[in-house]
Amino acid sequence: MKATVSSSTLSGALGLVSRAVSPRSTLPVLSNVLLETGVDGLRVTATNLDLTISVAVPATVLEEGRITVPARLLGEFVASLGDAPCTMELEPTTQVLKLAGGVHRANVHGIDAVEFPPLPTRDTETAIEVDAITLQNAITQTVMAASSDEASPVLTGVLLQMEGNRLTLAATDRHRLAVKTIDVTVHGAPPVTSVIVPSRHLSEVARAVNPNRPTVGIAFAHARNQVFFTLKDVEISSRLIEGTYPNYNQVIPGESTTTVSLSTASLLREAKTAAVLARDAANPVRLRIGDGTLTLLAQTAEVGDDEAPLTANVQGDDVQIAFNARYMLDALSALDSDEVQLSFNGSLQPGVIRPVGKDDYLCIIMPVRVA
Amino acid sequence: MTHRAIIHLDLDAFYASVEQLRRPELRGLPVIVGGAPAGDGTALLNRGVVSAASYEARAFGVHSAMPLRTALRLCPRAIVVPVDFRAYRDASKTVFDIARDYTPLIEPLSLDEAFLEVTGSTRLFGTSEHIAGEIRDRILATAGLHASFGVSTCKTVAKIASDLRKPRGFVVVEPGDEASFLAPLPLRRLPGLGPAAERALSGLGISTLGQLAALPLDTVQRRVGRASGVSLWERARGIDTAPVTIPGAPRSVSREETFARDVAQREALRARIAELAGDVGARLRTGGWTARTITLKLRYSDFTTITRQETLASSTATDTAVRDAALALLDAAWTGDAVRLLGVGVTGLAEAPQLDLFDQPVNDRIDHTLDRLRQRFGQSAIRRGTGDGLHDLDWRGDDLRR
Numbered sequence: 001m002k003a004t005v006s007s008s009t010l011s012g013a014l015g016l017v018s019r020a021v022s023p024r025s026t027l028p029v030l031s032n033v034l035l036e037t038g039v040d041g042l043r044v045t046a047t048n049l050d051l052t053i054s055v056a057v058p059a060t061v062l063e064e065g066r067i068t069v070p071a072r073l074l075g076e077f078v079a080s081l082g083d084a085p086c087t088m089e090l091e092p093t094t095q096v097l098k099l100a101g102g103v104h105r106a107n108v109h110g111i112d113a114v115e116f117p118p119l120p121t122r123d124t125e126t127a128i129e130v131d132a133i134t135l136q137n138a139i140t141q142t143v144m145a146a147s148s149d150e151a152s153p154v155l156t157g158v159l160l161q162m163e164g165n166r167l168t169l170a171a172t173d174r175h176r177l178a179v180k181t182i183d184v185t186v187h188g189a190p191p192v193t194s195v196i197v198p199s200r201h202l203s204e205v206a207r208a209v210n211p212n213r214p215t216v217g218i219a220f221a222h223a224r225n226q227v228f229f230t231l232k233d234v235e236i237s238s239r240l241i242e243g244t245y246p247n248y249n250q251v252i253p254g255e256s257t258t259t260v261s262l263s264t265a266s267l268l269r270e271a272k273t274a275a276v277l278a279r280d281a282a283n284p285v286r287l288r289i290g291d292g293t294l295t296l297l298a299q300t301a302e303v304g305d306d307e308a309p310l311t312a313n314v315q316g317d318d319v320q321i322a323f324n325a326r327y328m329l330d331a332l333s334a335l336d337s338d339e340v341q342l343s344f345n346g347s348l349q350p351g352v353i354r355p356v357g358k359d360d361y362l363c364i365i366m367p368v369r370v371a
Numbered sequence: 372m373t374h375r376a377i378i379h380l381d382l383d384a385f386y387a388s389v390e391q392l393r394r395p396e397l398r399g400l401p402v403i404v405g406g407a408p409a410g411d412g413t414a415l416l417n418r419g420v421v422s423a424a425s426y427e428a429r430a431f432g433v434h435s436a437m438p439l440r441t442a443l444r445l446c447p448r449a450i451v452v453p454v455d456f457r458a459y460r461d462a463s464k465t466v467f468d469i470a471r472d473y474t475p476l477i478e479p480l481s482l483d484e485a486f487l488e489v490t491g492s493t494r495l496f497g498t499s500e501h502i503a504g505e506i507r508d509r510i511l512a513t514a515g516l517h518a519s520f521g522v523s524t525c526k527t528v529a530k531i532a533s534d535l536r537k538p539r540g541f542v543v544v545e546p547g548d549e550a551s552f553l554a555p556l557p558l559r560r561l562p563g564l565g566p567a568a569e570r571a572l573s574g575l576g577i578s579t580l581g582q583l584a585a586l587p588l589d590t591v592q593r594r595v596g597r598a599s600g601v602s603l604w605e606r607a608r609g610i611d612t613a614p615v616t617i618p619g620a621p622r623s624v625s626r627e628e629t630f631a632r633d634v635a636q637r638e639a640l641r642a643r644i645a646e647l648a649g650d651v652g653a654r655l656r657t658g659g660w661t662a663r664t665i666t667l668k669l670r671y672s673d674f675t676t677i678t679r680q681e682t683l684a685s686s687t688a689t690d691t692a693v694r695d696a697a698l699a700l701l702d703a704a705w706t707g708d709a710v711r712l713l714g715v716g717v718t719g720l721a722e723a724p725q726l727d728l729f730d731q732p733v734n735d736r737i738d739h740t741l742d743r744l745r746q747r748f749g750q751s752a753i754r755r756g757t758g759d760g761l762h763d764l765d766w767r768g769d770d771l772r773r
Binding site (some may be wrong): 146151159164172174175176177251280281282284322324349364366367368369370 | 483659661685686688720722723724726727728729730
């Protein structure tokens with residue numbers, strides 16, 4: 001194996017795949033990144049067996065070959081080379097990778113590529129195609145509601161549901177629920193109607209999006225329970241979570257007794273400030289709504305309290321309800337509209353947060369019961 | 372981080388001392404506090420147990436929880452005075468108010484015992500030893516009471532220290548000396564190390580805390596169980612990170628009932644569990660709490676008592692969630708023998724609980740409606756059906772003998 005690449009391009013690719021490296025694995029080769037040179041350049045791959053990220057890097061290939069080297073070490077070395085081109089050459093008998101960049105001539109001990117686990121392969125053509133920025137937004141708007149509690153694995157994922165040309169992403173940690181629907185292009189009959197993807201892995205897909213990668217293709221491997229996201233030069237594959245996702249539709253309130261609308265930015269800003277004084281276990285911030293005003297109230301015994309009245313368009317009954325400040329801030333930060341609509345059915349029923357003028361997103365938060 | 376500074380304050384023979392203080396003629400005499408008041412300042416002696424004994428009485432072998440008759444046989448000259456909680460509460464308040472001048476972080480264990488965290492007070496008032504000394508002198512000057520003090524860096528060591536030289540003890544264990552202080556002490560000095568654990572450890576030839584601390588952790592865990600193994604082993608080495616907590620919300624809510632006649636029918640037990648769970652749920656909701664852990668307690672006719680608990684995925688305050696968990700525990704734990712006492716309880720109480728999207732609206736509304744009806748018309752006005760047609764069985768009466 002012998003090839004020359006741009007250090008900065010390789011560095012970017014190593015940064016992306018590093019998210020799939022297992023630094024403390026019992027399998028040493030999983031701390032390494034797989035380098036493969038072929039007719040179409042250099043391919044860089046890392047996997048932790050659940051998540052695999054692979055990036056194609058343009059390269060002048062003089063000799064084909066494969067090797068794995070410590071991911072972190074290679075990443076640091078290449079990053080410090082700056083813009084200098086980097087030439088890599090494998091010494092096959094010793095499995096030492098010779099790296100030449102700038103004034104440096106480095107030798108890095110690798111592990112034979114045959115030790116690297118076989119990579120998942122898809123068994124369908126691209127089934128779904130979606131605009132990258134649209135998918136990125138949808139992921140950001142839903143992953144924050146997924147659970148981090150491994151005790152209920154299904155809830156640590158995001159549900160992806162296909163219906164016609166629409167893809168719905170839903171996530172809930174039992175305290176809140178975020179649901180986003182986007183338009184997609186479907187090639188042929190959709191192979192599956194719904195899958196649960198680990199939310200952490202979806203975040204990697206969102207992270208990989210940039211202007212050079214305008215679309216995302218989604219494909220599946222049924223037998224191996226895998227989903228594949230292809231973004232031009234990047235391929236991310238993830239294990240799917242098995243299990244039954246809770247029927248979230250049943251907890252979406254149909255009607256409401258109070259609706260409030262106001263500027264998203266000002267509510268977000270003032271709620272952030274109020275949250276400073278909401279230090280009890282569930283960080284409760286109260287919303288007192290009525291008379292054209294939404295008042296944020298935060299209070300922590302022996303710490304202090306805060307009150308912030310905001311002018312708002314209020315319709316329906318007066319209500320007082322408390323939410324975990326973090327959940328409220330997450331939802332407001334995820335909104336992509338200038339105005340937000342909040343709707344309530346009394347102080348113990350879920351509150352709904354939606355963008356005004358769009359019906360493709362909603363976030364539902366279960367209140368905190370305060371005395 | 373610097374180490375914590377914790378004082379354990381324990382008033383000496385508290386009830387008896389209060390009695391001796393307000394009735395000077397009792398000073399220096401063996402005094403036993405216990406029994407119901409006879410109405411003339413003396414106590415009814417035929418019933419009751421010793422609530423507290425002065426050191427003069429303790430010299431005769433009298434100790435608290437001993438039947439009064441036994442105590443008087445040991446010490447016929449003892450003067451028995453009835454329990455007067457109001458007086459003890461007043462005295463206790465005086466003492467705790469003095470302590471509060473030095474720190475707001477006070478965790479009372481009873482009227483006569485408390486942990487004081489003075490970590491943040493040392494800059495203002497001097498070392499923890501100095502603070503404990505001042506509190507001791509002021510309690511004596513203001514309330515006329517003697518107390519024992521343990522000063523250390525954690526609750527476990529402070530408590531053991533205060534107990535070591537009672538009465539009027541004052542033991543300071545400097546940071547870093549905790550393990551060597553504990554090492555020569557017998558196992559039973561460690562709070563939470565009961566007879567069962569002591570037996571289990573003595574099987575290994577272990578009789579001191581130092582020997583316990585020197586064992587490998589997994590050996591201790593194999594002998595006394597995983598969780599309590601860690602706790603005992605760490606605390607035997609003077610490691611105890613438990614915070615001094617100011618009492619607030621209760622830590623548990625429970626309801627139990629001793630049957631007039633022992634019950635051996637599953638349906639009757641299930642019906643009763645549903646009722647107790649309803650009471651527990653109502654209590655949770657009035658307090659504005661939720662709980663995560665549900666406990667079932669069963670005492671059989673032969674007085675063997677078992678408790679089983681189950682922790683739910685999320686906190687709850689609904690009758691049905693408490694009931695269902697308790698019923699599942701009954702199915703798993705009940706031997707089929709006649710039950711004398713049945714209890715349903717919850718722990719892991721949280722205030723301002725976060726409600727759950729998937730475990731809410733319907734039951735919550737029903738519960739609140741039931742609560743309101745019971746508030747207006749009384750506890751037995753309305754009950755949740757158990758679905759097996761037995762909820763209306765009056766099994767406190769003779770129905771059970773069918």
